[in-house]
Amino acid sequence: MSRDLSSLQLYLALVGGGAGLLGLVFSIPTLGAAPLMSLFFALAALSLARMGSAWNVFLDGLLAIFGAVALIASLPDAGPMPLHHWLGLVSAWAFAWLFVERLTTAIRRGVLPETGTGVVIPVMFGLALLVIWEVVTRGAQVSPVLLPAPSAIATRFAASTGMLWADFVQTFIKSVLPGYAIGCLAGLIVAVLVDRSPFLKAGVMPIGNFMSALPIIGIAPIMVMWFGFDWQSKAAVVVAMTFFPMLVNTVAGLNAASAMERDLMTTYAASYWQTLMKLRLPAAGPFIFNALKINSTLALIGAIVAEFFGTPVVGMGFRISTGVGRLAIDLVWAEIAVAAVAGSAFYGVIALVERGVTFWHPSVRGGRA
Numbered sequence: 001m002s003r004d005l006s007s008l009q010l011y012l013a014l015v016g017g018g019a020g021l022l023g024l025v026f027s028i029p030t031l032g033a034a035p036l037m038s039l040f041f042a043l044a045a046l047s048l049a050r051m052g053s054a055w056n057v058f059l060d061g062l063l064a065i066f067g068a069v070a071l072i073a074s075l076p077d078a079g080p081m082p083l084h085h086w087l088g089l090v091s092a093w094a095f096a097w098l099f100v101e102r103l104t105t106a107i108r109r110g111v112l113p114e115t116g117t118g119v120v121i122p123v124m125f126g127l128a129l130l131v132i133w134e135v136v137t138r139g140a141q142v143s144p145v146l147l148p149a150p151s152a153i154a155t156r157f158a159a160s161t162g163m164l165w166a167d168f169v170q171t172f173i174k175s176v177l178p179g180y181a182i183g184c185l186a187g188l189i190v191a192v193l194v195d196r197s198p199f200l201k202a203g204v205m206p207i208g209n210f211m212s213a214l215p216i217i218g219i220a221p222i223m224v225m226w227f228g229f230d231w232q233s234k235a236a237v238v239v240a241m242t243f244f245p246m247l248v249n250t251v252a253g254l255n256a257a258s259a260m261e262r263d264l265m266t267t268y269a270a271s272y273w274q275t276l277m278k279l280r281l282p283a284a285g286p287f288i289f290n291a292l293k294i295n296s297t298l299a300l301i302g303a304i305v306a307e308f309f310g311t312p313v314v315g316m317g318f319r320i321s322t323g324v325g326r327l328a329i330d331l332v333w334a335e336i337a338v339a340a341v342a343g344s345a346f347y348g349v350i351a352l353v354e355r356g357v358t359f360w361h362p363s364v365r366g367g368r369a
Helices: 003-026 035-048 057-073 083-108 117-139 150-159 161-195 198-212 216-227 231-254 259-267 272-283 285-309 316-325 329-357 362-368
Strands: none
Touching: 035 057, 035 083, 057 083, 057 117, 083 117, 117 150, 150 161, 150 329, 161 198, 161 231, 161 285, 161 316, 161 329, 198 231, 216 231, 216 285, 231 272, 231 285, 259 272, 272 285, 285 316, 285 329, 316 329
């Protein structure tokens, strides 16, 4: 066991032991309403007796999950959460931390395969954040207007699936995807045209960098005035936000091919377009996909912000704006969850396509090694 893991084990043992003692004092004699917490405290206290042993990595994960379930199931219906519950939260979080540390070490040493197993680490991290969020908001009696608990957000999500789907279609399908496709394709074409002219390259690139720095909050109302309140104005905002990142990255990528590679194409008597298609565009592939990934998040942000300035009575931005006005914060967070999942999935699809198209690139080969 490494020194870092030993220190973490000691820290975990102290927290678990303290929580266990408090659990024995406050929960077991009265039995109260927290038998699961009492059992978890007892299991956590056992870490004092096994301080120097190598716990099984999956046992640490099971203890972290059991502690989270026990905490949520034992939360008091009224009043603040007692002290030993807060220590139990720290103990459960420490078990999750130890689980992630041990799993990472096992993957690095080749004991466990990275494929499939590596996904468990971000999943455990995300679940830990949700549990902490749930316990803190309910245990500290945080006002739902300030921060609703994940359970309240999930309840509103389940009750508003029809509305959320309509908002998703209006914002993502009708605004983001058309604007993203037009903006990225136009940026790619203009970059190829600009690349042929040193004069245009010297003039367009500073303008592109300047336009990329323009605030979306200034562009959105202008586009709404030009194209109306429906999805066309939101798609126009997306085009404006995605065009220049694609332009700048593609121009930089077209210059990525080395002089030796270009000279080799010249010795083969290759024309400009043959050199472009067979050498320069493939060399610019990582730059182009970098722009595509950046634009996947910019497009969604741009469409949502544009809906703040006028839209039909549907859309993620419209729902967020009206939800804040009506203090329906759980609905706002449900919309944020939909946007986060959609944006992450969009980014992930582009990343998968990139791995398939630029499989020859050293960064991709290194990631597979």
